Amino acid sequence: MSQYLIRKLEYYGPLTPEERQSLDAVTRLRTRRIRARDDIIQEGDRPQSISIVLDGWACRYKSLEDGRRQIVAYLLPGDICDLGASILREMDHSIGAVTATTLAEIPFEAADQLVSDHPRLMQALYRDAMTAASIQREWTVNVGQRTAFERLGHLLCELFVRMQTLGLTRGSSCDLPLTQGEIADTIGLSVVHVNRTLQELRNTGYVTVAGRELTIHRLDALERAALFNRNYLHLPRRGHLSEAGES
Template identity: 65%
Template sequence: MCPQNVHIVTGSVGSRGTLAEFLIRKLEHFTSLSLEDKQALELAARQRTKRIRSRDDIIHEGDVPQSINLVLDGWACRYKTLEDGRRQIIAYLLPGDLCDLHVSVLREMDHSIGTITAVTVAEISGESMRTLTAGHARLAQALCWESLVAAAIQREWTVNIGQRTAFERLGHLLCELFVRLRSLGLTNGPTCELPLTQAEIADTIGLSVVHVNRTLQELRSAGLISLRGRELTIHKLEGLQRAVQFNANYLHLDREGRHLDANEP
């Protein structure tokens, strides 16, 4: 039996189009992929997909991971919860993100992955991923970069909580999410989706909800951002980046991985 919050689709998913589109866009920031690489990713993504409603879990801490989840659409997050219910969000997972490339080697999950919006994921078995990387050298290279960038984002978040002011923490998070979405083609000029509640932002940057609300007002008053419902507009991206000391180098979106292509056949 499938949980009521999950809809399973196996095999072809008909009119959904190219399921691996956002993953391919992201990986091509690191290296160029051949048509065969892209087709192999698409085939893996189409084997089994799962739709999960908003504010629910994809996988719980303590569960035995059976597959690698690829976010096809929607927003998800990685989080830890203390025994008294306090929660720390430790990553946001956007379309094209893999929920831990090597998670299938773990005996049990040491964190949970939950949805922010309704999310569709592709379940890729560890065996399928190993076959993919063994047969496609550039794809293996790009996925290695993807893992390194995920670790770089985690380091930046540690600095965010440990050293930045509330204004810098929140502004830095907004810059990162905007730049990541823009790299996927998911922004509209200076505007992007932001489906996060103030409580979720508080759980991300280590502030109270009251403090988050006050800091949002500071960003608005400075003329840097506006929020309307689920939409964020950054009016002065370069100004916001300077104000919060945001440097996007840790996202490695400048196609640095392409220098390795010279050594490939």
């Protein structure tokens, strides 16, 4: 159940069999299934546990009083929804399921015991949290400075590469369960502008989006065109990623 979390954490250093076993055991304590587009937790709620995405896609978002929404992160299998939940008085943002999503819900006491028994896991979790902060900074630059073409191309490159690290790509393709409205809420464009930009990406031969599947035909070329530098993801060498994508 914890395969994607373990795979992510091992990019920061190998885990011992005991550490892997303990991670797997703690993610089996309690699981919850969330329907697509339902909220996992809402702004203002008081969290009672740490949630980890076991399968499916989720997103962090903020909503304004008039209903406008900004998606500020996508959570993929292995991602921790709220590592700092135990020190927050209440949630300052909402987390919603993009697809049907299975979560591991780890009580705070069990999480504290896990890192107490295995101190090296705290370092791996801290590095994962720092990578999430790095991604957040890049998203700020994406919305604030890049053109529409660069924004969308950059987002697609990031999602593909992150899926590739998990072994969830199929050659040059991966799942893309996002509506154009969700993409618009992510990169700060209207739905019409997203549609037009997506057509531009298709017409120039960079990508094909069919149903819920994304195919990037020229990943290196799209990375250059979208000003995508994967260093902010703090991933292993590219050869490792290619092998993961073929698994």
